[in-house]
Amino acid sequence: MYVQNAQAPARKTVTVPGLRAMKAEGKRIVMLTCYDFSFASQMEMAGIDVVLVGDSLGMVVQGQSSTLPVTLDHMVYHTAAVARGLKSTLLVTDLPFMSDRDVPHALEAGARIVGEGGAAMVKIEGAAPHILEIIQALDERVIPVCAHLGLTPQSVHKFGGFRIQGRDQDAADRVVAEAKAVEAAGAQLLVLEGVPSSLGKRVTDAVSIPVIGIGAGPDCDGQVLVLHDMLGVTPGKRPKFSKDFLAGRDSVAAAFAAYAEDVRNGAFPAPEHCFN
Ligand SMILES: Nc1nc(=O)c2c([nH]1)NC[C@@H]1CN(c3ccc(C(=O)N[C@@H](CCC(=O)O)C(=O)O)cc3)CN21
Ligand SMILES: CC(C)C(=O)C(=O)O
Numbered sequence: 001m002y003v004q005n006a007q008a009p010a011r012k013t014v015t016v017p018g019l020r021a022m023k024a025e026g027k028r029i030v031m032l033t034c035y036d037f038s039f040a041s042q043m044e045m046a047g048i049d050v051v052l053v054g055d056s057l058g059m060v061v062q063g064q065s066s067t068l069p070v071t072l073d074h075m076v077y078h079t080a081a082v083a084r085g086l087k088s089t090l091l092v093t094d095l096p097f098m099s100d101r102d103v104p105h106a107l108e109a110g111a112r113i114v115g116e117g118g119a120a121m122v123k124i125e126g127a128a129p130h131i132l133e134i135i136q137a138l139d140e141r142v143i144p145v146c147a148h149l150g151l152t153p154q155s156v157h158k159f160g161g162f163r164i165q166g167r168d169q170d171a172a173d174r175v176v177a178e179a180k181a182v183e184a185a186g187a188q189l190l191v192l193e194g195v196p197s198s199l200g201k202r203v204t205d206a207v208s209i210p211v212i213g214i215g216a217g218p219d220c221d222g223q224v225l226v227l228h229d230m231l232g233v234t235p236g237k238r239p240k241f242s243k244d245f246l247a248g249r250d251s252v253a254a255a256f257a258a259y260a261e262d263v264r265n266g267a268f269p270a271p272e273h274c275f276n
């Protein structure tokens with residue numbers, strides 16, 4: 001038996017309060033999605049701040065055309081595998097489709113994701129009244145919550161596709177109001193996906209919790225990408241906001257290091273990864 005992460009450099013453990021301090025200090029937060037033990041170990045060694053077991057696993061791991069077929073069992077299984085590869089990295093897992101239908105189901109899902117899976121935080125899409133109730137219920141039971149606004153992929157049928165959100169003034173104002181509402185409900189982190197860069201900046205300035213962007217422009221407090229997109233292995237078309245960091249490099253470790261460096265120094269996202 002080899003020693004797990006024997007080469008991992010010593011690093012301070014990333015915590016939820018620690019992320020808030022990073023926002024206050026203007027230090028960019030580096031986040032990636034992950035679905036298994038081996039890649040998690042590479043992310044730990046690369047010093048990625050936050051790892052997300054995303055329900056995007058339905059698309060990039062299972063080959064589905066949306067995130068809707070992903071079950072709570074799938075999320076718990078992948079979370080447990082990823083957790084074994086991490087030590088000082090903060091682990092966040094998505095609540096899958098319909099596990100957020102009401103407070104009791106969401107509490108059950110949170111209990112399994114944190115208890116069986118080993119995540120430190122759960123992520124939930126939207127700001128509907130029942131979602132705000134769930135955020136508060138989880139927070140009261142000391143399960144930290146990451147909100148997710150903008151292009152929320154579980155709303156694909158409502159949106160009519162994976163469409164950029166918040167493009168007109170009313171829609172943008174609504175996203176800002178939702179961000180304030182999820183913060184007031186107790187969310188401690190916010191993923192903002194698929195919105196114009198101007199709205200990414202407005203939301204980031206409007207809340208005191210860190211905002212992690214994906215296709216939300218360069219002014220967010222951090223960035224997240226889907227693992228398969230940033231390694232260039234996603235079959236077919238990748239979202240415009242993603243970038244292949246393995247291209248021109250000779251290892252996954254080098255790709256993770258380059259991504260972390262470019263997020264921290266502001267080189268990523270560049271204008272070609274952003275929406276107006
Ligand atoms: N591989 C992968 N990467 C992701 O970022 C991702 C997933 N899968 N699955 C779950 C969701 C779905 N996401 C997506 C998927 C496609 C687009 C997309 O094609 N967007 C168009 C813009 C459309 C518009 O202008 O309204 C694009 O050109 O990027 C965006 C987000 C983000 N998430
Ligand atoms: C794209 C990120 C934010 C996500 O929710 C996922 O990977 O499921």
Ligand SMILES: [Mg+2]
Binds near residue numbers: 054
């Ligand atoms: Mg997701």
